[in-house]
Amino acid sequence: MTPSRTLAIAQPAATRLSPAQKKFNSLVKRIAEQRALLAQWEEAVPLFRERRARELLPLLDDYRVLSVQMVRVLHAAAANRKGLGKADRDTIAALITDLAGALADSAPDEALRAEMKQRYNEHAGSDFDEDGADSDAMAREMARDLFGMDIPDDVDLNSPEELMRHIAQEMQADAQAPPDRPAKKPSKRAQQATQSLREVYRKLASALHPDREGDPAERARKTALMQRANEAYANNRLLDLLQLQLEAEQIDPGQLANLSAERLKHYNHVLAEQLDELRHEVAATEGAFVLEFNLPPLQPLKPARLMDTLRHQIAQLTLDTHHLRQQLPLLDDLPTLKRWLKEQRAAMRARQEEEDLLSLFGR
Known part of the structure; x- marks a missing residue:
């Protein structure tokens, strides 16, 4: 590829680009931006996952151990009740509900998860499994909004690997499954756009056919280009085919500027579809990241x-x-415990006020 050659319609001297020519250039630019964004996601996520496993997960293990101790200390204080007012007991119940709820999902063994579930039920005034079903329903609704599919009940939403595997399988199955009913006849515009795509591919195939090349080095070059052309045509990627034409020196910016208005309209139709597909792919990649790391x-x-x-x-x-x-070592002392609970209530009120403010402004 020749990086210095840009697939864009140059503005002729003393004239202006037509609306269709401007749209072509805009679509080419936005497709390049979405491709770059998708490549950034594909590069960043594995690095994030590796560093998270190396640096954050050990911290989470330590925090989980201390959280279990905190639940037990607070539960013992609530059971004793001596010297605690209603506000103190309510604060303890809220803290245990938050900590035990998280631990009931993430504790490393079944006995500890059962203990935390019991503490949750005692202090939340509700049942952990029923509340979890509501949370699962919300998570499934979010997945449906992000990926356009229903997540069955037997898929564990607490397992990112299982969830992502199911989504990938469903997407692949949707791509391969025959339609339930005959597809509508393509519009004339869509047929013409497909015809334009096919014509670009045929010109490339004719110019790049490796069997017609006697020089081994040139044959290898054309073989590689032809493989890219086959992939681009199979995936309806007009922009890639036009870029290949530029590389194969079948077109130049001057030829693009002289495309008929009708041909340019067909090109723009295909490029707009390609841009839409890329946007969906970027959104799905971001959505998968959000679900995997519970953001x-x-x-x-x-x-x-x-x-x-x-x-x-x-x-x-x-x-x-x-x-x-x-x-933790200080909470066995009742006056210290009461002061600490007062600080926790103030922090809870501040968080609630912040959430209310964000909600007011629609964020």
């Missing part, structure tokens, strides 16, 4: 900032773990 669904994410997100998570978890380790 807020409306949080704006950029591949280049994923490591910043992870560093923030590591720093916050390190701080939370440090605080838990410091607080």
Whole structure:
């Protein structure tokens, strides 16, 4: 490929580009942007996953051990009740509900999960399994919005690997399955766009056919180009075919500028479809990342900032773990426990006010 050659319609001297020519250039640019974004996601996610496993998960193990101890200390204090007012007991119940609920899902062994589930039921005033069913329903609804498919009940939403495997299998099955009913006859415009795509491919195939080339090096080059052309045509990627034409020196920017208005309209139709498919692919990749790592669904994410997100998570978890380790030995003292519970109530109110404010502004 010759990187310096750009597939775009250059503005002729003393004239302006037509609306269709401007649209062509805009579509080419936006497709390139979406491809770059998709490549960034595909590069960033494995790096995020590897570093998270290496640096964050050990911290999570430590935090989980301390959280179990905190649940037990608070449960013992609530059972004793001596010296605790209603506000204190309510605060303990809320803290145990949050901690035990998370541990009932993530604890490493069944006995500990059962213990945490029991503590949740005692202090939440509801049943963990029933509340979990509501959470699963919300997660399945989010998956349906992101991927356009229903997640069956036998798929464990707490297992990112199982969820992603199911989604990939469903997408592959949808792509291979025959339609339930005969497809509608393509519109004339769609037929003409397909014809334009086919004509570009045929010109390439004629120019690049390796069997017609006597020079071994040139035959190898054309074989590689022909393989790319076959893949591009099979996936309806007009932009790739036009880029290959540029590489094979079958077209130049001047020829693009002289395309008929009708031909350009057909090209723009195919390119717009390609752009739409790329946008869906980027959205699905981002959605899979959000589901795998249990992130807020409306949080704006950029591949280049994923490591910043992870560093923030590591720093916050390190701080939370440090605080838990410091607080636990002090909570056996009733006055200290009551002061600590008062601080927790203030923190809860602040978080609730922040959530209410974000909700007010639709975020």
